[in-house]
Amino acid sequence: MDEIQPDYDVVIVGGGAAGLAAYATAVSQSFLTVLLEKESDLGGTTIFAIGSMTAARTQLQNKRGIEDSTDAFFEDLIVASRTRGVEQICDKSLLRLYAEEAGKTLDWLNELGVVFVGPFPESPHRVPRMHNAVPSAYSFVHRLEGFGTKHGGKILKSYKVSKLVQDDEGRVAGVSGHTILGEPFHFKARKGVIIATGPYSSNQEILKELIPGFIEAEPVNPTATGDGISLCRKIGAWTKNTEIETTQFRFGGRTTGKIGKVATWGVLPQIIGWVVEHFPRSFTNQIIVRLSTTYTAPSDKILLEGGILIDGNGSRFVNELARPYPYAIAKKATSLIRKDLYLLFDSSTAAKLVKWPNYVSTFPGIAYAYLDDYLKFRKDVIHKSYSFETLAWKSNLSPEILKATVDRYNSFAAVHEDRDFGREQLRPIESPPFYLLGPIRPVITVTEGGIAINEKCQALNVRGEVIRGLYVIGDGSAGPLNVSHGMHLGWALTSGRLSVLSILRES
Ligand SMILES: Cc1cc2nc3c(=O)[nH]c(=O)nc-3n(C[C@H](O)[C@H](O)[C@H](O)COP(=O)(O)OP(=O)(O)OC[C@H]3O[C@@H](n4cnc5c(N)ncnc54)[C@H](O)[C@@H]3O)c2cc1C
Incomplete structure (x- = not known):
């Protein structure tokens, strides 16, 4: 017509x-x-x-x-x-x-x-x-x-x-x-x-x-x-x-680009679907990451397994386990001046973020992405180091504040009482390497x-x-x-x- x-x-x-x-x-x-x-x-x-x-x-x-x-x-x-x-x-x-x-x-x-x-x-x-x-x-x-x-x-x-x-x-x-x-x-x-x-x-x-x-x-x-x-x-x-x-958290990124759009043509989706089903994740993730949107949302598993949430200065600002996740804490984050936030955790948490149900985020094509996927394919939003100073430096945070935040949190974990925000389930962040995932920002997705x-x-x-x-x-x-x-x-x-x-x- x-x-x-x-x-x-x-x-x-x-x-x-x-x-x-x-x-x-x-x-x-x-x-x-x-x-x-x-x-x-x-x-x-x-x-x-x-x-x-x-x-x-x-x-x-x-x-x-x-x-x-x-x-x-x-x-x-x-x-x-x-x-x-x-x-x-x-x-x-x-x-x-x-x-x-x-x-x-x-x-x-x-x-x-x-x-x-x-x-x-x-x-x-x-x-x-x-x-x-x-x-x-x-x-x-x-x-x-x-x-x-x-x-x-x-x-x-x-x-x-x-x-x-x-x-x-x-x-x-x-x-x-x-x-x-x-x-x-x-x-x-x-x-x-x-x-x-x-x-x-x-x-x-x-x-x-x-x-x-x-x-x-x-x-x-x-x-x-x-x-x-x-x-x-x-x-x-x-x-x-x-x-x-409706406010929640997302990593920043890009929407599906030109190549990603072309990948929806003809039999290409069938081929990609077949590859995703039959090839190892390490291979398929490479394809999917290049073709798709990257506005993914961090899951609550990172916090439930021991991570903390810090603001753009390097300080905690909330009980990370407040419910419903992520709406309760994202709302708090909207009032911060520096809204670029980070998830900080140590190797004991990292060891948990390797298989279902402890995913880091949902992800185009492969449903769920784990820590390894982020380390390989989202290097823009993850840093790993044996020292808090290096992590702070890589993310433009104050090393002194970050270190003081971790020390204070660990002192609460030692007595099982979060005197700042009342979080239950406290685990010290003490076993290197340490990870900083972000920035994530409080946004309205829908x-x-x-x-x-x-x-x-x-x-x-x-x-x-x-x-x-x-x-x-x-x-x-x-x-x-x-x-x-x-x-x-x-x-x-x-x-x-x-x-x-x-x-x-x-x-
Ligand atoms: C980062 C991100 C990831 C998401 N991932 C998922 C996911 O994996 N699974 C899931 O279920 N949901 C997901 N969602 C939510 C999902 O994208 C939306 O719920 C869904 O796309 C809404 O579709 P819609 O057609 O209602 O609205 P839209 O896709 O927004 O379409 C509305 C259209 O109407 C047009 N329009 C508006 N006003 C007018 C007007 N006056 N005249 C003419 N046209 C107009 C707009 O320009 C737009 O094109 C995600 C959202 C975001 C932001």
């Missing part, structure tokens, strides 16, 4: 994982479909992602003889929501919907050419459910865009939607806005408008309004303005579950909650009534709350698929 039409069956706003999943589903149902993206490239926050997706009853689980069920998955997600501290507010019907549908979404993506490795174990799931797209989450963007466009969909980039248009009966019947060149546009939507505008991580105004006590933190994706929240609220939509703390929706992904108003013609998906919808690794992408892709199936049933 080459022409830009004034009317479509379905208008999708936003070209990340959620919008593109809706796009591919809509064209496969023969809906006349347009997707509008405000940036000059597709991908949104999705191109920053590692690419893990948690799902049950998948063909990959079957292939590996893993028996699973929706009930078991749902029960484990409830446990995960308890750990995250959100069990009470979590929408159980949407969580159940996720448990039922995520596996179908994953198999569908697989049919469209997204290659996954795994599944891998992931706490608190009783069986392996974390599947990883190879080489990275960019595969979702490339494959879904390719499928939708090949089958007649239309994507318009640099089209920023600024208004939802309602008909006389209040039904959302179209959108309007301006292109990057300032030209106005208006599109009618006969069957529905799908809002897939992603998280509001970079919109400090909305964050301050919706998260009580929010302290400014930088977003990983500076273009994640959460426009859908404002667009939908203007016509009476209700926001829900936005109060959840946001939780958003526009309230029902199980059909229809937006709800403050009275809980359906706003006809309006569907909200992915981040920015108050979905099931993404309580487990791999659920953000899982929800974005699943809600994208389901929103169109709902439109199909309604029409």
